[in-house]
Amino acid sequence: MATLSKLRKRRFQRAGYGASRWGAVLAVAVVAALLSIAAPASAGTIGVLAAGPAVLAESGFSHWWLTPNYSTHGDSIDRLFYFIFWITMAVFVAVEVTIVVFAIKYRFRADRAKAIFTHGNTRLEMAWTLAPAVVLLVIALWTKRAWDDFRFAAWADDPTREQLLVIGEQFKWNVIYPGQDRELGRYLSYPKPTDPKYRGQNLAAAMKAINNDITANPLGQDVHPDKSVPDAGRDDDTTKVPGRPVIVPVETKLDLHLTSKDVIHDFFLPNFRVKLDAVPGMRGHVFFESKREGQSTEPIELAKVPSDKAIWLDLDTPGVAVGGNPKRFQIYDPTDKSRGARRRVWLQSQESLSEGARKRLLRKRVTAAQMDQDAKLLADEIELFRADLAKLGITRLSVITKPHEIVCEELCGLGHYTMRGDLLVVSKQEYQNFINRENPAATPAPAPATQPVASAAPAGAGATGAVTPAK
Amino acid sequence: MTAIPHPSHGGVATHDAHGDEHARHDVGFVKKYIFSTDHKVIGIQFLLMGLMFMVIGGLEAMLVRWQLGWPGKAVPILGEYMGWTGGAMTPEFYNAAFTMHASIMIFLVIIPLLVGTFGNYLIPLKIGAADMAFPFMNGLAFWMAVPAGTILSASFFLQGGPPGAGWTSYPPLSSLWLNGGTLGYVAPAGAWESFVMFLRVHDADAGTMSTWTAIPLLLNFAAFFGCFLFIASYTVRLGHRAVNIPVAVALSAVTAYFALRFAQRVAFDGQAAWFFALFVLGFSSILGAVNYLTTIIKLRCPGMTMFRLPLSIWSLFITSILVLLATPVLASVLFMNLLDHHRFTTFFIPVDWVVSNGATNTAGGGFPLLHQHLFWFYSHPAVYIMILPAMGMVSDIMPAFCRKPIFGYRPMVYALAGIAFLGFIVWAHHMFQSGMNPTLGTTFAISTMFIAVPSAIKTFNWLGTMWGGNIRFTAAMLNAVGSSRCS
Numbered sequence: 001m002a003t004l005s006k007l008r009k010r011r012f013q014r015a016g017y018g019a020s021r022w023g024a025v026l027a028v029a030v031v032a033a034l035l036s037i038a039a040p041a042s043a044g045t046i047g048v049l050a051a052g053p054a055v056l057a058e059s060g061f062s063h064w065w066l067t068p069n070y071s072t073h074g075d076s077i078d079r080l081f082y083f084i085f086w087i088t089m090a091v092f093v094a095v096e097v098t099i100v101v102f103a104i105k106y107r108f109r110a111d112r113a114k115a116i117f118t119h120g121n122t123r124l125e126m127a128w129t130l131a132p133a134v135v136l137l138v139i140a141l142w143t144k145r146a147w148d149d150f151r152f153a154a155w156a157d158d159p160t161r162e163q164l165l166v167i168g169e170q171f172k173w174n175v176i177y178p179g180q181d182r183e184l185g186r187y188l189s190y191p192k193p194t195d196p197k198y199r200g201q202n203l204a205a206a207m208k209a210i211n212n213d214i215t216a217n218p219l220g221q222d223v224h225p226d227k228s229v230p231d232a233g234r235d236d237d238t239t240k241v242p243g244r245p246v247i248v249p250v251e252t253k254l255d256l257h258l259t260s261k262d263v264i265h266d267f268f269l270p271n272f273r274v275k276l277d278a279v280p281g282m283r284g285h286v287f288f289e290s291k292r293e294g295q296s297t298e299p300i301e302l303a304k305v306p307s308d309k310a311i312w313l314d315l316d317t318p319g320v321a322v323g324g325n326p327k328r329f330q331i332y333d334p335t336d337k338s339r340g341a342r343r344r345v346w347l348q349s350q351e352s353l354s355e356g357a358r359k360r361l362l363r364k365r366v367t368a369a370q371m372d373q374d375a376k377l378l379a380d381e382i383e384l385f386r387a388d389l390a391k392l393g394i395t396r397l398s399v400i401t402k403p404h405e406i407v408c409e410e411l412c413g414l415g416h417y418t419m420r421g422d423l424l425v426v427s428k429q430e431y432q433n434f435i436n437r438e439n440p441a442a443t444p445a446p447a448p449a450t451q452p453v454a455s456a457a458p459a460g461a462g463a464t465g466a467v468t469p470a471k
Numbered sequence: 472m473t474a475i476p477h478p479s480h481g482g483v484a485t486h487d488a489h490g491d492e493h494a495r496h497d498v499g500f501v502k503k504y505i506f507s508t509d510h511k512v513i514g515i516q517f518l519l520m521g522l523m524f525m526v527i528g529g530l531e532a533m534l535v536r537w538q539l540g541w542p543g544k545a546v547p548i549l550g551e552y553m554g555w556t557g558g559a560m561t562p563e564f565y566n567a568a569f570t571m572h573a574s575i576m577i578f579l580v581i582i583p584l585l586v587g588t589f590g591n592y593l594i595p596l597k598i599g600a601a602d603m604a605f606p607f608m609n610g611l612a613f614w615m616a617v618p619a620g621t622i623l624s625a626s627f628f629l630q631g632g633p634p635g636a637g638w639t640s641y642p643p644l645s646s647l648w649l650n651g652g653t654l655g656y657v658a659p660a661g662a663w664e665s666f667v668m669f670l671r672v673h674d675a676d677a678g679t680m681s682t683w684t685a686i687p688l689l690l691n692f693a694a695f696f697g698c699f700l701f702i703a704s705y706t707v708r709l710g711h712r713a714v715n716i717p718v719a720v721a722l723s724a725v726t727a728y729f730a731l732r733f734a735q736r737v738a739f740d741g742q743a744a745w746f747f748a749l750f751v752l753g754f755s756s757i758l759g760a761v762n763y764l765t766t767i768i769k770l771r772c773p774g775m776t777m778f779r780l781p782l783s784i785w786s787l788f789i790t791s792i793l794v795l796l797a798t799p800v801l802a803s804v805l806f807m808n809l810l811d812h813h814r815f816t817t818f819f820i821p822v823d824w825v826v827s828n829g830a831t832n833t834a835g836g837g838f839p840l841l842h843q844h845l846f847w848f849y850s851h852p853a854v855y856i857m858i859l860p861a862m863g864m865v866s867d868i869m870p871a872f873c874r875k876p877i878f879g880y881r882p883m884v885y886a887l888a889g890i891a892f893l894g895f896i897v898w899a900h901h902m903f904q905s906g907m908n909p910t911l912g913t914t915f916a917i918s919t920m921f922i923a924v925p926s927a928i929k930t931f932n933w934l935g936t937m938w939g940g941n942i943r944f945t946a947a948m949l950n951a952v953g954s955s956r957c958s
Contacts, residue, residue, distance in 0.1 A: 095930065099956060102937040106873070109941065116939030120879035124935070125928065129882075132927045140920040144913050151909035170827065190823045193832060203832075210830040218828055258906075262826045263644040264839060266904060277906045279839050280643060281821025284906045409904075411637045413644060414562040 027104055067270045070294025070404075070425075074273035076146045084139055150273070153287030155253040162249060162431075165257040167219060168265035168278040171415030172242035173406055174219055177435050178232070185233010188261065188280075189222040190214060218242075219261075237435060239326055245350070245422035246406065249431035250295040256286040266409035269423060277410055296424045297398040302390055305353060305397050307382045312398040312426060313349035315433045319392035322437050324348070329437065334392065346388070350400065350424075357381040400424060506614075506701045508606035510591045516613050517587030524579040524620060531572035538565050563649075566635030567741070571626070573638035574745065577853070578752055579620050585860040586756070586794070587613070590763055590787045597781050599772025604765035607705055612758040614701040615751060618694040622734055623748035625687030626741035630654065634742040639850070642819035642842050646811050647826065649740045653679035670728070672735040681735040691734060695727035737809065746809040753802040760794035763787055778884070782877060785884050786863025789891045793852040793859070796895070801849035804842055811837070818842075843905055847898040855894040859887060862929060865951040869933055872948035873940030879932045886932075889925035897922055930955060 069078055106115075155161050165176040165184050178184045191197065191210045198206040214220070218240050224231045248254055258267050260278040267286060268275045271294065276284045297312045305311070313320050313329035323330050323343070333344040344363070347356040361371060361381050371377050389397075406421035426434065507513060537546055543559045550558025560568075591609065595602050603609045626633040631649030634640065656678045659665040670688040673680035683691075703719035738744035767780070767788045780788070810816040814833065819842045822835035870877045877883060899907065899915040933955040942948065 095934070095956065098934055099937070099952060102934065102940075103942065103944075103952065106937060106940045106942050108943045112941050115873060115875040115941045117875055118878065118939065119876055120882065120932075120935070125879050125882045125932075128931045129924060129928055133921070133924050136920040136923055140917045143916050143920075147909065147913060147916065151912070188823050188825075190825050190830065207830055207832060211828070214825060214828050214830060220823060220825070262824070263647070264641055275904045277904050279821075279906045280824060281835070281837075281839065282906050410641070411566070411644065413647070414566065414635070416566075417562065 027100060031100060069271065069273055070291050071272035071274065072289045072291060073149045076149055077273045080142055080146045087135060156287060158253065161253045161255045163255045163257060166246060166267060168260040169242055170262055170413050171419040173421040174242045175244060175246045177237040179235025179237060180436060181232060181235060183232035185231060185236050186222040188220040188259065190220045237438065245424050247424050247426055247431065247434055249428045250290045250425050251292055252428060253289050258284040258286055263412045264410050265412045268407040268409040269404060270407060271404050275409065290425045294425050295427065296400050296402045296404060297426050297430065298401045299396045300399045301396050302386055302394055305399055307353040310350045310352050310400040312400050312430060314398055314430045318394055327437050353382055353385055354378060357385045360385060502704065506610065506704045508610045510595050510603050510609060513609050513613050514588045514592030517583045517591060521580050521584035521588060524575050528572050528575035528580055531568045534568040535572060563632060563635050567633040570635055570637050571633045577638065578749060581857045583616060585857060586790060587759060589860055594763060594766055594784060594787060597784050598767060598770065598775055600766060600770035603762050604770055605762050608758050609762050610701055612755045614698040615755040618691065618698050619748045619752035619755060621690045621694040622738055622744055625683065625691055626744040628684050628687045629741050629744060630682040631740050634745045636742060639846060642808060642811060642839055643824060645742050645808060646820055649742055652739060654682050656680045670731060672732050682739065683735050692727055692731050695730045696723050699723035699726045743809060743812050746805045746812065750802055750805045753798045756794050756798050760791040763791040782866035782883055783863035786859045786887055789887050790856050790859045793856050793891055797849045797852035800845055804845035840905055840907055843902050847901045851898040852894050855890060861954060865933065865954045868947050868951040869936045872943045872945055873936050875940050878935030882928055883932055886925035886928040890922060893918060893922040
């Protein structure tokens with residue numbers, strides 16, 4: 001037996017350069033370990049592919065695979081992604097396996113007389129030049145189709161498309177909605193020291209005055225001062241405070257104008273496969289349309305409305321009125337008969353029930369510390385709040401269950417990592433009410449609501465299981 | 472001729488490069504090891520510079536990782552030194568960390584190591600030449616890279632810190648000032664401060680002085696001094712060595728002083744230092760490229776036809792063409808950015824430019840995308856500049872350890888040429904979402920698809936080299952096999 005093991009040792013040693021026989025064993029072990037890791041991962045991949053984005057639709061986020069897609073052009077992009085992914089995966093695996101096989105098969109063996117002396121093989125070269133070229137040509141053509149779908153939208157000149165203007169700045173997004181004329185005005189027109197307005201002042205004084213003017217008009221809105229002159233921007237919905245959410249209607253062809261005040265930002269909607277740099281001095285156009293599944297708002301029975309989710313108030317909801325500055329939809333306390341800004345507000349649009357309940361508690365002289373100590377205080381108030389809302393005639397509320405994120409994807413300075421915005425996809429009627437809220441009287445009468453009218457619905461009857469989206 | 476001048480003989484280069492071994496020893500330590508024109512010494516100088524900067528760039532990467540792994544946690548040593556609240560990294564430092572990591576690694580590590588070291592060391596040896604075609608210019612290329620490195624390092628010490636606009640430094644973000652400019656004048660207290668003040672640009676009457684502190688001033692003075700002394704040591708030939716050396720030293724010191732003052736005015740904040748440093752580095756690269764091309768074309772030994780060149784030399788040859796054609800575009804965009812940064816021009820600054828709701832008093836009229844086009848027109852070939860030498864080396868290492876020739880030598884050469892040529896028409900694949908005309912996006916996507924073909928040819932040829940071989944897995948071979956998968 002000693003002789004046998006010595007023979008075995010010598011055979012391994014004869015393998016020559018180093019202990020390449022052991023090297024082969026090691027290589028096989030490593031490959032086996034990798035495969036054992038890869039197998040469950042790929043099973044997970046297949047599972048995800050099979051189940052599709054439905055699995056991840058809850059959160060709108062994905063930990064390691066594609067985010068769910070809610071846009072109409074996004075599916076073609078995703079299909080292209082899978083196509084390229086699997087082709088490159090196949091080539092990758094083939095090349096890796098080949099390397100490993102060759103490394104083992106052609107390792108140095110003292111009993112191998114010589115390497116196979118060859119300078120190449122022209123036919124093989126042609127084959128492995130043409131094959132990738134053909135595959136890449138197919139990918140290139142498919143890419144062109146997906147790209148054109150996104151960038152050259154068919155509705156780019158359609159006058160009925162919904163337009164809005166998004167202006168990026170460090171480090172928030174501004175959004176401007178056209179008024180009822182559906183036309184945007186002129187923006188980013190800032191004063192210069194050479195303007196006649198500053199004539200007679202020295203540069204320092206002029207700059208100071210200009211800075212004040214910019215603070216008063218941060219988006220550089222240029223509206224003709226004479227009200228008798230028609231100007232598209234006069235009825236635009238702008239605000240001086242950046243960072244409000246971008247509201248868009250579902251299943252509507254959108255044309256989102258994009259620009260920036262200061263540096264290059266990037267408007268990225270992961271869930272819509274939308275991405276475009278916001279470049280100062282340029283006006284870009286983002287075309288997309290949200291599928292029905294992308295709608296952020298969902299009508300939910302009042303009793304089942306989660307207390308921590310923001311609520312989208314709409315004119316169609318009983319008890320809602322337009323108020324506040326800037327104008328928004330609010331539910332006022334019906335017992336409060338005062339007028340104007342002093343009226344108590346129970347709930348503002350995009351607040352949650354628990355936030356409204358918290359404010360009510362604060363008005364009832366309950367301190368925040370007490371609320372933190374005893375969670376029951378807030379929970380009870382939320383139920384009271386629900387009951388009060390039901391008394392107003394509200395049976396269901398539009399809850400923002402699926403807000404989407406706007407991510408800035410171009411380094412824009414110190415706060416780039418904080419620059420995120422919200423995109424809310426609301427129903428078409430909600431959008432109409434929203435952009436007409438400055439002039440609610442001008443709102444066309446809403447189409448007969450599919451939800452039962454408030455006063456006719458006591459608790460039991462109206463609470464059908466099916467939740468129909470508001471039109 | 473590749474004769475190396477010997478100033479000890481009165482500056483007349485009459486020696487045959489192959490003969491008279493005694494004459495070589497008369498060069499002296501400084502000319503032999505520091506201000507050398509020998510390609511091997513210069514290659515090692517590039518190696519040392521590249522490795523030194525790799526440590527710095529690597530530390531920057533570690534800082535980025537620290538913030539990503541433990542955001543808000545106190546950074547050891549650096550947190551206290553920088554005086555951060557709680558020792559935690561500030562956002563501006565994080566931006567600066569990844570900017571400087573990338574800039575140092577690309578411009579001061581990979582290109583000097585792969586193109587500078589391996590090119591300098593290997594080209595004459597592998598083509599059978601005695602030295603490069605222009606040995607003095609070879610040394611100048613190294614000695615110009617040193618001040619470029621120190622100017623970039625100076626940005627760490629300037630007010631506002633290193634630039635934080637990314638290594639791509641897109642304007643208008645890179646046009647913003649990093650709290651730079653000038654400091655208020657502080658009169659020097661002692662002898663040391665007087666010396667530093669002497670080096671520093673200052674105007675006591677106006678009450679301003681440059682933001683350069685002692686460390687960047689001294690580092691840069693030394694670097695400029697070294698660069699000019701190199702030039703002087705080969706150009707100052709007044710007679711005896713006893714005259715040449717002091718005159719050279721004095722001339723270099725004076726020129727270095729004025730160069731330092733100039734650098735301070737140009738590089739008043741970190742971003743300007745970045746632009747200026749890379750501008751100087753570009754000259755170094757171009758000189759190197761001219762040298763390599765001339766050497767490979769003209770100095771091959773008899774019998775060494777182009778299609779007998781080792782593939783590593785082919786790759787360096789083609790890399791040098793890329794450097795020659797692309798780097799001037801980088802130089803132009805850096806120069807324009809520098810002018811914009813000083814607010815002399817508005818090449819990239821648009822009209823109605825407002826930052827933080829404050830007026831900028833610039834006329835504007837520029838186009839931010841112009842920078843991107845020009846920058847990427849260099850930077851895409853730059854990535855090929857970085858990888859082609861490595862591919863060439865893999866193509867030389869594999870046959871050695873597979874014991875058979877490279878599979879498909881000519882196709883490999885054509886693939887190198889194809890990658891290089893196609894590399895010039897794909898730059899806007901870095902700009903698909905930039906807001907440029909989408910039709911351009913289509914064209915660049917298609918050309919980008921096709922650049923995969925020559926790269927695939929190279930990978931398959933490496934596989935073909937392994938096939939049928941008798942492979943010895945040395946460290947070099949393992950590296951080569953690993954690299955072959957990554958292309």
